[in-house]
Amino acid sequence: MRKQIPNILTLLNLFSGCIAIVMAFQGNFKAVVIGVAIAALFDFLDGMAARRLNAYSPLGKELDSLADVVSFGTAPAAAVFILLRDYALLPGYLESLHIWIPYLAFLIPVFSAYRLAKFNVDERQTTSFIGLPTPANGLFWISYCSGMTEIATQNENSFYLTAGLIVLMSLLMVSEIPMFSLKIKKLAFKGNERQVILLILMVLLVVLLGISGMAWGIVAYVILSVSVPRR
Template identity: 80%
Template sequence: MRKQIPNIVTLLNLFSGCVAIVMAFQGNFKAVVLWVAAAALFDFLDGLAARLLKSYSPIGKELDSLADVVSFGVAPAAAVFILLRDYSLIPGYLEPLHPLLPYLAFLIPVFGAYRLAKFNIDERQTTSFLGLPIPSNGLFWISYCYGMTGVAAGNEYIFYLTAGLIILMSLLMISEIPMFSLKIKELAFKGNEKQILLVVLMILFVAFLGIAGAAWGIVAYILLSISTYHKDVK
């Protein structure tokens, strides 16, 4: 039974993602944020439990990817779908395509699934990442949708921004751009400077901008990863 604890936690991640999808289609973006945040917590705890109990298993690895593609791929995509379908002002010349345009959102789980499959067979990503991790992408989108529901209906440029970000963020997930891991290995500042700076920035963004500030935190994560990588290379 002890060996199944990490798998049970992973399944709680999956359950949270399923509830988040339902909340998205009900237009309850605050609940989407809460349930995806719960999924992210379980995603962290399953790995922690596996390390503490020394109960790594092939089935655990597969379950983790399946849960992640639902919680951080399909659930955020459902929120983006509703944002585009029900809340966004579509430019006039694109109005005939209005019923089809929201389906752009499902590029998010498509690229997310490919990113996870790539990660699972890539031995280079043991201590850091190549490409944007799918949980970070998912957290970006749920906070983005929460922040945009009040303004998307009054500005058609929000549609262009959303469509462009869907493509950009999807490509970032499967890119070869190095991204640092958020795990803090030791309780010391040295060696964890980027992680600590990101935590501080995330707290400040959320404190001043609310839930929508989390999206800016993910942007900061991407920019920090790119800028510090170039410094390391030099």
């Protein structure tokens, strides 16, 4: 039973993601944020449990990726689908495609699945990441959607911005850009500088901007990964 604890936590991650999908199609974006945030918590806890209990297994590794595709790929994509369908104003030359344009959102789980499969076979990503991690991308999108629906800007710029970000963030997931791990292995600032700076920035941004501040925090994560050299 002890060996199954990490898998149970992973399945709770998946369950939370499924609820978030339902909430997205009901247009309840705050509930989507809560569902995906809970999924992220379980995603963190299953890895910690596996390390503490020495309960690593090939099954757990594959199960983790399957859960992440749902919670951080499909659930955010469902929110983006509703955003494009109900909140973004399409430019005139695309109006005839208004039924199909929202399906751009499902590039997110497609690239998420590729990213997760790549991670599973890439031996370079043991202590850091290459490309944007799928959970970070998922958190970006749920906070972005929540912020955009609160603004409810019915203009063409919101469409261009959202479509452009779908492409950019998807490519970042499968890119060769090195990105630091968010795990803090010891309680010391030295060696964890970027993690601490990011945590402080994330808290400040959420306090100042609300849920949408989380999206800016993910942007800060990408910038810190690119601009601050690894030690």
